[in-house]
Amino acid sequence: MKPYKKGPFLTSNHTQKPIMESKFFRSFLITIITSIFFFLLPISSDSSMDFLRTLTGVRPGTSAAGISKLKQYLIAIGHMSEKSQFANNDNFDEELVHAIKSYQKFFSLPVTGFLNPETLDQLQKPRCGVPDNPTATQSRIPAVSYFSFFPGKPRWSPTKKTLSYSFPKGTRQDAYAAISAATKEWSQQAPLKFAQTPDYDKADVKISFQVRDHGDGSAFDGPGGVLAHAFAPPDGRLHFDGDEQWVDAAQAGKMDLETVGLHELGHVLGLGHSTDKDAVMWPYIDFGVRKHLNKDDIDGIKALYK
Template identity: 55%
Template sequence: MIMEPKFLHLLSCILLLFLLNPLSLFTHANSPNQLNTQRSSGMDFLKTLIGTQKGTTSKGISQLKKYLSHFGYMNHKNNTILTHQTDDFFDDNLELAIKSYQTFFKLKVNGIMDANIVAKMSHPRCGVPDSFNLNRSHKLYLRIPTLASHYTFFPGEPKWPPTKRSLTYSFPLGGPTNVNSSILHATQIWASVTPFRFSYRTNYDQADIKISFQYRDHGDGYPFDGPGGILAHAFAPSDGRLHFDGDERWVDGVTLGAFDMQTVGLHELGHVLGLGHTNDTGAIMYPYIGDGLRKVLGQDDINGIKALYQF
């Protein structure tokens, strides 16, 4: 069989293109959309739970219980409260936790793992819990939000003392050097609406706010989960620790498939100052943080910090 000249010419062009750039035929594998899909794979178990409800047993429900426990919607460790705290049975406590989650995020409250709640849980977010939990020993847990406002505080409303309005921040030696500008701008934004002033300090150990990139289990009791899922977390005043997940793709600006360091830093600095999460989607303290966007402070954030520090 003899190939047509036109076909041979086309084949030759394809081979020449591949030889000149062997990656050209596979660039789609590194597209931002696919990167973002791969980064969310840690939450893929949620897709198998769509439609599950009280009384059912399904693989992945135990992971769901851990998720809801971590974010303050149920107590995963107390055997006297949760009979089925580690199994795949959908019990009364799980239904109550799901209803609480649906209430906080203004979803349809039905206690069922429907498509809307699965979509919400699948988004990347801050690792600090959202709401009240029976386990008060958890350092990151927040108190339940009041009906009069969206913003929340940590239990006991910890805050920096009145004599401490100048806060220093620093990064450990050997860390990324391209994040300074993003954090500087984030501190300037908070300084513009508060009495606080922020300055960089070279001595990491003596800084008030210690900012670092961490991986997986990094020794503070709240491990990261690799690409996607939890992006960062921070502790209440006056702890000062602020951790970013080093497995994420970080940028300074708006890039699809990557997370803006200034936006996430602004959110986590809110925790460092004492703010909890809000269900106001326009606020920087909203727990879910998308890729490819930059956010600034909302009125709810400003109201919250003013209420906490009474200025």
């Protein structure tokens, strides 16, 4: 009996075995499905920290494009002196080695002084723009607490019981609920209450979205990198980077307004960065995550306002 065709397969009257046509069809189908899969994947925006990818394996005593950007970044986050005379060159010098060691020690990374994978991975993550101040006043019980304060321990006056806060006209609506939730969380732990006011110019805390150079001496860097920053008491300014993808939720690929607002309000109250990864005051904040005050955050604010 002669074989006969059935669909894309060529079969005999005894067993049905796919031959070349079926192999080609399945390969073609897999290619199409794979292409659709990758087409549907979310496309991540370029990050301001992408330059770090080219620095993998760069060692002290060498030069590489991007080193000067790294130096400027380490100055901005408090691990390299602003007075450095070598901040604008691409040489991996001793000053940079010292700065990297300071960074590695602060974040409990292997202290090597060079750009190992762990250090580069940490550097590329989104974070707060307030300097880490590794020499700032820290808890006297490092085995128990990891919070820190700004140099000089600035805080709001004991006579100040309520902090007014406001947004400029045109601020995105989801920021209002996010900041309201964050202020309530801090008010439960600090001897201060927050009250929203429509008078932006007279508010104690002024909250706004800014982009790039916005006149406060701490320019934002576009998507990724620095997410927001705030100033120590009694300044009261709190700025979000308007180039980030914000949302009032823990949503994959987006940054949570409430979590970042909670962190920045900690700075507004006088807290520095914590070395506790689970603390809200940890400098780095992941996409798609919502955090709440933990014991270290609460211990810090109570120690500052005792």
